[in-house]
Structure formats: structure tokens, C-alpha cells
Amino acid sequence: MGEGGHTAPPPPPTAPQPPSVAPPPDVRPPSPWRRHRQPQPSSRPAGGDAPAAAQPAPTAPAPTAAAAAAGEALAAAAARIAAAEATDPPPALVTLAARLDLTRFERDLLLMSLAEELDPAMGRLFAAAHGTTAMPFPTPGLALAVLPGPSWEAVSPHGRLRHWRLVRITRAPGSAVLNSPIRADERIVDHVRGLDHLDERLAHLVTPLPPAGHPDLPASQRAAVEQCTAAWDRAPATPPVLHLVGAQPGSKRLVAACAAAAFGLPAYRLPAALLPARAEEAEELARLWERETALLPAALYLDADDDRAGSGHAYGDGSGDGYGTATGAAYDPAAVARFLTRVDAPVFVSSRDAAAGLGPEPACGGAGRGTVVVDVGPPTPRERADAWREVLGPAAAGVHVDLLARQFALDLPAIAEVAAANEPGRVWDACLLRSRSRLDGLAQRVRPDAGWEDLVLPGPARDRLRRIADQVTRQGTVYDTWGFGDRRTRGLGVTALFTGPSGTGKTMAAEVLARELGLDLYRTDLSAVMSKYIGETEKNLRRLFDAAEAGGAVLFLDEAEALLGKRSEVRDAHDRYANVQVDYLLQRMESYRGLAIMATNMRSALDAAMVRRLRFVVEFPFPDVAQRREIWRRAFPAAAPGRDRLDYERLARLDVSGAMTRTIAVNAAFLAAADGTAITMPLVLRAARDEFRKLEQPVRERDFLWPHTAPHTAPHTPRQTPPQSPPRPRPPRPVPTGEVPS
Known part of the structure; x- marks a missing residue:
């Protein structure tokens, strides 16, 4: 009895000594994969991985009335737990323990850490158990002393409780681990209470994929779903990484959602650019997600479709803080491999192609997991x-x-x-608007206002343009109905080369075709696509062609000779990579399924293999006199004042191209507007003279004179000569000696 007749509180429990052999630090707890489908009781010993007999017996305190009451309470609690385990379905804590392979002691310790969150009155009991009101919380020492089958491994950093972030030990400076508070993670508290939502540390990184609402998938994608489910069904324990390869992200997400739904799993998308670069952050993210798969469960869709991988010189250095506040849109393949190595859960990886570096690292244990590459193509035109x-x-x-x-x-x-x-x-218009978002950042959209009536070309060139439009609109008949598409997989698109001098109507012809087909026209200069960094030119071209192939666009590649020059003999690294760029563009043009038009005024500089792969070659010659007369008539709109009084026969004798004609007409209209008059021949000829001088072409003044009007020159001002002073008298020439002056 203490002073005042009160019973002295029992001394703090004495914890058992840790085992002499600690587990190696690189041993990871088994994955919860598949346990969520059929939870099984833990097969591990009740006291941990080591046999109970091998552990030293704890030194129990002297029995007191309080200790006896506590023992009775524990026995009653154990009876209630046993009754709860027999219910169907079992409580969330029992199911969670089975999925994470927790021992009985680990589960009881987790329950102890949850007790204060579930019942605030438990704080008084913890204080009484510790014998001091300063410790109204559970501690590892209390758990090791009062719970059956104690195990030091359970409270170590490598134990399941702390590995899966189920509990955390808040250790103050200078305090021992055994006397530090042990708290349950907030996500675990919510899960036990029946509130299942994503951990707040993951919610701002991932977004749910739309549920698989299309059970009748096309045959081409249904085969991909079956390949994914078969790969996971064959996995003995750890599911392989499913690498979905294809150019259409939407189709890959649909396949992933359907494959995950076959296992009863929702799928969440995580952009690869948001993966942390630091190893400790990547480890934390992997553990949190792997724990989430045991709580929900769920599958992860790691989106690496942005092929700007590791190109810090062009797209930022990829640095970030926390979980993926990356400064650029590029992702780090090393970060992807590191994350896949650490996370042991159902994961899809999506990328444009099967690039190296997007699988688990074999040196870090990834070899036992493996990666299955699944090709996912877009629906065929018939399926669409x-x-x-x-x-x-x-x-x-x-x-x-x-x-x-x-x-x-x-x-x-x-x-x-x-x-x-x-x-x-x-x-149709809605599809056009939808496809613009991908192309607007890669090429310049040109509004196709020109029609067939604006085009002045020789008969053969106009006929070839009509044939190009016919082939685009009748692909379904030839390829699908007549079966020509079943025999070939390449060369199904329409590729054309527009060649001719500058200003002869190549761009206008592309506008006419785009307007005829009801598509957008996107113009890009291949010289802007080229990059000095090795491999970047091919990536730029791939993004451009992939976006255009999604539909709704006519791709117009101007200045094609910049990249399609003739391949040369390899003398150094520059020649080698220049040839690689040409080879890639040749292959990509052949596999392109849309309408691609290339323009050049240097046909002789093009590679012969490129010309062979083209479907059409349209020559745009310099216009003759009759064509120039018609171009001049169409250069002035019907509302332009004075257009009917112009001498088009006289203007047709000027050696100008179609582009020069339109420029001269616009400049003459501005001159007339500035003078407040109609458009007249002197103004047109004045604008023509200025255009010739701008282009440094020979100017003969008689070609720009109009018979009824003096040439437009500055008024003549006589040159003023300065007054001359009177001549100075010449001195007499001296007469030599002996000479008689005349």
C-alpha cells in the first residue's frame, strides 16, 4: 500500500529482448496480390517468422489485482475477436491482416494502435497500463509485454506493420522506441471504419480510368484483353508488368480497364512524368500504392505515352519536388524502371512503342517478375x-x-x-475540333478558303489533283469492300509530291484538296522539325504523323528537300545520322494512312527511294501568257473598283507567277485606297515595278509604262551649279636664254 492507502501503480512492463539475428534489410514482405480474391488465414507462426521457442521469455511483472483484471479483459476481447472472425463477411481488419499476411501479434498490435481512434476512452486504460498519466497511448513496449506471441520484428522498420505504413512510431528526441507512441495511419483508420477512398498522398497523383462500359469490344482489342488476363492468370505469385504498346492512348486505356475489370479491379492512371526522381520518394510511393492495392484493391495504369523521355535539353530537366511536380512533361525512364521494380502489384505501362528501360530492373529483383508486351492497335475502319x-x-x-x-x-x-x-x-465538325488539340502544337493550321475556281493549272495537273481527292474518298470501297486492304498493311495512305517553282500554286492546291475533303490543312516546315540532338528529329516526326493519322487533317510538308535529300556515303557520324533520318521518314510515310502532301522546288535533290514511295507527283509549271491572264482576272475580287477597266492582256505580258500576281494586286489596291481612287493600270504597274525590285529581278522601264499616263516618277528639278569665279591670269612663261620672244 502506498501513502494515503492507495495501491501503487504497477511498474512499466518489461519488454523482451530482440532476437539475436535480425532479418536482412533487403527482404520485402510478400505482395498482397491475389490475397484479396480469396483471403486466407496467415500461415506464419503466431509469434512471427521465428519459432516461439527460440525467443526469450519475457520477464513478467508481479501479479496484481490490476494485472488480473487486465488479463480478464484481454481474454474477453480475444473471445469477441474470435466471434468476429467467424462472421461472413469478416471484419475489415481481419481481411486486411489476411491480405498483408500479418501474424496474430501484428494484427493485435495494429488493433491496439487503432483502439484510441475507435474509442477515445482507451487513453485512460493505456495510462493505467503504463502506470503514469503521461503516457495515455499505446507503445511498442506495452504491446510486447501484454500481447500474446510478442515479436520484436513486428515493430522494427522492416516488419510488415511499418513496411506497409500501417502504423508509425513517433519518437521524440532522447526517448526510446519502446516508450514512443505508436499510431495507426489515418488511411487504415478510415478503412477499418468502412471508409474506402484513395490515400490523400495518392489522390492528387492518380485519376480513375473510366469503367469498362463497352463489353462488345472489337475483335482486334478483345484479343489484347485476353492476352492481358492470360498473363496475370499464369502468374504464380507476382503479376508481370503488362506493357501496352500502341499509338492510340484511348484504346490502350480501354483495354487496361477491361482487363482489370476481369479481376474485379478498378484502374487508376498515373502519368509517368509525375514519378519522383529521388529514390526514397519513389520507395514511399511504391509502398503506399502497394498498400492501396490491398485495401481497395486496384490496378495501376502508368502512362508513359509522352515519348519525350529524358530529353532535358529540349523539354526541361524533369526535376520536381515531392510526388511529381515536374517542371517539364518529359518522364525519366530510370524513374519508371525504379518504380516498377519496387511496386509489387498489378501494373500496366503504356507507351508508343516497346522502348527499352520501361520494365523492372533485373539487377534489383525485377528479373523474377518479367514484362509482357501487348500490342494494342486502334479499331479498324470497319470496326469504327x-x-x-x-x-x-x-x-x-x-x-x-x-x-x-x-x-x-x-x-x-x-x-x-x-x-x-x-x-x-x-x-463531322465535332471530330474535326477533337483532333485539332493534338496538331495545333505541332504544325500551323491553314484555313482552306481556296476552291477549284481559284486554281489555274494545266489540264494534267488539275486531273491529278482530282484523282488524289477521289482516292481519299473511295478508300472504303477499294480497301474494305473490294478487299485490297486485306492484302497489304503498308502504303494504304495517299502521298503526293507537289514540285515546281516558287509561287506556282502548290500551297493553294493543298488548300483546295483540304476544302474538297472537308478536312483541316496543317502546314509544317520540315526544317523546323529537324533538331541538332540525335534522335529528336525522329521523335518530332513521329509525334507529327501520329497526330495527323488520328484523323481530320491533310498534312502539308513544305520545303521537303530539307530532310528528304539524297542519302550519301557515310564518312562520319553526321552522315550516318542524316541517313537515319531519311530512312525513318521513308518508312513513316509508307505506313501513314492519311493524306500527306510534300512540296519542293528542288525535285532533283530528293532521294529516289522517296519518289518511288509516292502515289502522285504533280508538276506545277510556271504559268504561260494565257494562264497569267486568267490569274490576273481572278486576283481582283468582284467588289474591287476599276477591275473591269484593267488591261489584262497587257498585264499577262509581265513575267510573274501566281503568288506575285496576288501580291501585286493587293499592293495596287492599297495604293488606290490611299489615293481615294479606283484601281487603275498605272497603280498596278507601279506595284508590279516595286515587286520586281523587291525580288531583285531585272526591271525594264518600258514594261511598266502605260500609254496614257506618264511614268510615276519624282518631278524633275534642274541641278543648280555653283557660280564660277573668273579665270585667274596665267603668268608669262619665262624665256630661256638665247631664245628670241615672238
């Missing part, structure tokens, strides 16, 4: 046409469904979204 008819219903009869499916390579969710948000007559 069937999808359009399904979502449009009877209204599909008034829509060119086959042409719509050919021109816009949309995935099934995008087709359903466009059809639901637009009237049937507006789906």
Missing part, C-alpha cells in the same frame, strides 16, 4: 464504322459513316462521346 452505326442508330443513314470512320481514327469511348454530345449532322 460499326461503332458509329450503333451509337447513331437510325440517324446513321444520313451520315457518311464509312468516310467518317476512315478519316477519324477515334477509339470507341470517343465515338460514343461525340455521338452523345452532337446532332448527327454535326459529328
